[in-house]
Amino acid sequence: MRVLNVDLKDTKYNIYVGAGIFSNIHDILNSLDVSNDVFIITDENVGRLYLDKCLSYLRDYKVNYFMIKPGEKSKNLEVAKEIYKKMLISRCDRQTTVVSLGGGVVGDIAGFVASTYMRGIDFIQVPTTLLAQVDSSVGGKVAVNFDSYKNIIGAFYQPRTVIIDVNFLETLSKRDFFSGLGEVVKYGLIKNYDFFNWLRNNFKKIIQLDKECLVNIIMESLKIKRDVVEIDERDKGIRRILNFGHTIGHGIESLDNFNRYKHGEAVALGIVYESFISKKLDMIDEKYFKEITDMVSKIVELKAFNDKEIKEIMKKMEHDKKKINNKNVFVLPIGKGKVDIFTETDKKVIIKSLKDGVKL
Numbered sequence: 001m002r003v004l005n006v007d008l009k010d011t012k013y014n015i016y017v018g019a020g021i022f023s024n025i026h027d028i029l030n031s032l033d034v035s036n037d038v039f040i041i042t043d044e045n046v047g048r049l050y051l052d053k054c055l056s057y058l059r060d061y062k063v064n065y066f067m068i069k070p071g072e073k074s075k076n077l078e079v080a081k082e083i084y085k086k087m088l089i090s091r092c093d094r095q096t097t098v099v100s101l102g103g104g105v106v107g108d109i110a111g112f113v114a115s116t117y118m119r120g121i122d123f124i125q126v127p128t129t130l131l132a133q134v135d136s137s138v139g140g141k142v143a144v145n146f147d148s149y150k151n152i153i154g155a156f157y158q159p160r161t162v163i164i165d166v167n168f169l170e171t172l173s174k175r176d177f178f179s180g181l182g183e184v185v186k187y188g189l190i191k192n193y194d195f196f197n198w199l200r201n202n203f204k205k206i207i208q209l210d211k212e213c214l215v216n217i218i219m220e221s222l223k224i225k226r227d228v229v230e231i232d233e234r235d236k237g238i239r240r241i242l243n244f245g246h247t248i249g250h251g252i253e254s255l256d257n258f259n260r261y262k263h264g265e266a267v268a269l270g271i272v273y274e275s276f277i278s279k280k281l282d283m284i285d286e287k288y289f290k291e292i293t294d295m296v297s298k299i300v301e302l303k304a305f306n307d308k309e310i311k312e313i314m315k316k317m318e319h320d321k322k323k324i325n326n327k328n329v330f331v332l333p334i335g336k337g338k339v340d341i342f343t344e345t346d347k348k349v350i351i352k353s354l355k356d357g358v359k360l
């Protein structure tokens with residue numbers, strides 16, 4: 001089992017990574033200073049596969065649980081309200097620890113509920129998708145969507161620990177696995193070109209779920225995320241680089257009321273369009289842009305958007321949380337494995353990228 005430490009101003013926690021380590025949840029919880037009262041939040045798919053296991057590992061705990069419907073459409077205040085109700089009925093109090101067992105949707109809403117129930121109770125993350133293992137379970141961004149805008153109501157609220165078992169990925173759909181790769185590619189492009197190349201060279205082994213490769217991907221991704229979050233937990237500066245691909249990506253994700261793209265797919269497309277902006281501004285060359293589009297095309301089908309879709313994407317971008325003085329902020333590549341933060345991006349260039357960023 002590998003361990004990564006996160007050291008923040010007000011808290012420290014361990015991330016455990018390995019194959020078959022879910023069974024250690026009892027000992028890991030025992031090692032934390034928490035009571036034996038837990039409330040598991042999961043979704044129906046993950047619950048069907050793993051809830052019984054979790055209950056048996058925690059058999060000497062007082063355990064209650066709530067299962068949400070799977071998918072982005074559950075990440076809202078109405079579902080949070082249902083969870084609060086069940087927690088009250090279950091007599092959860094400030095000693096209760098929330099266990100988030102699931103993908104990024106479960107983790108974001110469970111963390112949000114934990115951050116607000118009785119003004120905040122402990123929670124731990126047990127991420128079961130690749131995306132949640134490389135990204136959402138670490139760093140403390142917890143939120144729900146509001147009015148079909150992404151992550152509008154939320155908090156910065158760190159987990160007490162994160163348990164990452166790569167064996168969960170054996171039951172994950174191919175589409176969800178590839179969606180998680182969208183965020184993995186992001187890390188290579190923002191901070192580590194060697195890692196990006198390693199991903200390109202090992203792609204076959206990765207999609208065959210080679211355990212060593214998976215642990216490597218998770219460790220490399222989380223080291224990058226951890227280092228950034230340790231400097232800027234509250235997203236006031238450098239943390240914005242973790243949002244590469246998301247300014248446009250969040251707009252793409254919300255098309256058709258979140259029914260068309262998964263988060264990582266939309267981010268992967270956002271990476272292409274935002275890289276196209278860089279190319280237009282002569283910050284990266286054609287060759288690097290092609291390396292990026294080749295990689296993204298393995299994750300999601302490339303797509304040029306029509307005028308109606310572009311209008312919708314631009315509307316969603318108006319509520320991007322990175323905005324400063326009402327101006328959109330873009331994270332753009334400036335070289336191999338390097339990005340910077342820009343506030344003066346011309347609207348016409350953004351529209352051009354959505355129209356022409358992908359030539360089909």
Ligand SMILES: NC(=O)c1ccc[n+]([C@@H]2O[C@H](COP(=O)([O-])OP(=O)(O)OC[C@H]3O[C@@H](n4cnc5c(N)ncnc54)[C@H](O)[C@@H]3O)[C@@H](O)[C@H]2O)c1
Nearest residue numbers: 045070071103104105128129131135136141168171172263
């Ligand atoms: N907080 C953050 O820092 C952060 C970072 C990145 C993404 N996110 C958020 O994460 C969400 C996307 O997360 P996601 O891609 O994990 O989606 P998800 O949670 O919807 O999971 C995807 C699907 O996989 C199923 N599933 C989960 N684990 C499984 C397993 N082991 N076997 C079989 N099926 C399984 C789920 O039931 C669901 O249908 C978005 O809401 C996004 O905004 C948050």
Ligand SMILES: O=C(O)C(=O)C[C@@H](O)[C@H](O)[C@H](O)COP(=O)(O)O
Nearest residue numbers: 135139141150151239242243246321
């Ligand atoms: O941790 C971060 O910071 C990120 O930006 C990671 C993103 O992958 C993630 O999707 C995050 O939830 C987006 O945050 P938001 O502030 O743009 O809602």
Ligand SMILES: [Zn+2]
Nearest residue numbers: 183246263267
């Ligand atoms: Zn993301």
